[in-house]
Amino acid sequence: MKTIDGRAIAAALSGEVSARVAALAAAGRVPVLAVVVPTDDEATAWYVRSIQRTAAKAGITCRVDVLDAPDAAAVNKRLDELSDDPGVHAIVCQTPLPAGLTLAEAGTHIAPGKDVDGANPASLGRLAVGLPAYAPATAAAVLEILRQENVPLAGAEAVVVGRSAVVGKPAALLLVAENATVTICHSRTADLAAVCARADVLVAAVGRAGLIGPEHVRPGAVVIDVGTNPTADGRLVGDVDLRERDHAAAITPVPGGVGPVTTMLLMRHVAEAAGAAVR
Ligand code: NAP
Numbered sequence: 643m644k645t646i647d648g649r650a651i652a653a654a655l656s657g658e659v660s661a662r663v664a665a666l667a668a669a670g671r672v673p674v675l676a677v678v679v680p681t682d683d684e685a686t687a688w689y690v691r692s693i694q695r696t697a698a699k700a701g702i703t704c705r706v707d708v709l710d711a712p713d714a715a716a717v718n719k720r721l722d723e724l725s726d727d728p729g730v731h732a733i734v735c736q737t738p739l740p741a742g743l744t745l746a747e748a749g750t751h752i753a754p755g756k757d758v759d760g761a762n763p764a765s766l767g768r769l770a771v772g773l774p775a776y777a778p779a780t781a782a783a784v785l786e787i788l789r790q791e792n793v794p795l796a797g798a799e800a801v802v803v804g805r806s807a808v809v810g811k812p813a814a815l816l817l818v819a820e821n822a823t824v825t826i827c828h829s830r831t832a833d834l835a836a837v838c839a840r841a842d843v844l845v846a847a848v849g850r851a852g853l854i855g856p857e858h859v860r861p862g863a864v865v866i867d868v869g870t871n872p873t874a875d876g877r878l879v880g881d882v883d884l885r886e887r888d889h890a891a892a893i894t895p896v897p898g899g900v901g902p903v904t905t906m907l908l909m910r911h912v913a914e915a916a917g918a919a920v921r
Pocket residue numbers: 780803804805806807808809810827828829830831834847848849850853868869870871900901904
């Protein structure tokens with residue numbers, strides 16, 4: 643079974659993104675990404691640092707806006723201000739959000755043309771009907787990995803476990819757009835193993851370590867493990883636990899699979915937003 647190297651895919655994409663950013667900078671338009679951080683959560687801070695590092699390498703200006711103990715109104719107001727700021731091309735809002743505020747609601751305060759992580763429900767709607775839109779970077783990363791690995795999708799059975807608006811649903815929409823036959827599973831799915839075992843392409847986006855085992859995986863399937871689950875001993879593991887690692891054709895590891903590709907695609911989206919590819 644092949645382990646798909648997400649870091650290598652991200653490195654290969656970084657040249658294209660840096661070249662795009664350099665061309666914009668030469669035209670006097672250095673891309674600016676604003677990251678709103680409404681939390682002091684340590685895992686969020688770690689992710690924001692990785693966004694900052696990747697942005698710096700690509701030549702993108704990254705402005706991190708840490709809000710101190712904000713309420714819902716303060717987050718929405720900040721997102722409105724950034725949406726109206728012509729000096730900002732792209733906006734990402736981190737989670738967790740203040741009590742009572744969902745990402746979908748906060749996302750409505752991000753202008754669609756700057757919504758590089760697909761948080762605005764309008765972006766998901768546009769994706770659903772095939773209009774240009776930024777998919778959430780994680781969902782885009784799932785498709786990019788399958789593309790880079792030359793996995794045939796037209797007519798393939800794809801099963802996505804997880805139906806969140808930021809990963810499961812957009813990943814399913816993108817797979818349908820590639821003419822896969824898609825099933826979405828969730829916590830109420832009856833006989834998850836039987837449904838998953840039909841998949842040529844299995845995407846696990848749940849957030850439960852070891853939920854997906856060998857009985858969920860058809861021999862020869864390609865498995866994309868989106869889950870990130872911290873362990874008691876400080877490691878990060880995915881949702882998939884394949885001990886007999888010859889069972890699937892290929893799998894993304896955690897860490898080093900979907901994560902690095904996600905961050906790089908976020909940068910690609912920032913470059914596109916700065917170039918006003920999406921209105
Ligand atoms: P989420 O909003 O909590 O959604 C989890 C989904 O999993 C829900 O649809 C839920 O079903 C489903 N689920 C829960 N238990 C299940 C079970 N026993 N069987 C089948 N389905 C089950 O999480 P998310 O934001 O989509 O994130 C999913 C995972 O991806 C997390 O581990 C997150 O950390 C990770 N993630 C990784 C990246 C990256 O770049 N690598 C980015 C974003 C997220 P219901 O809808 O029925 O509740």
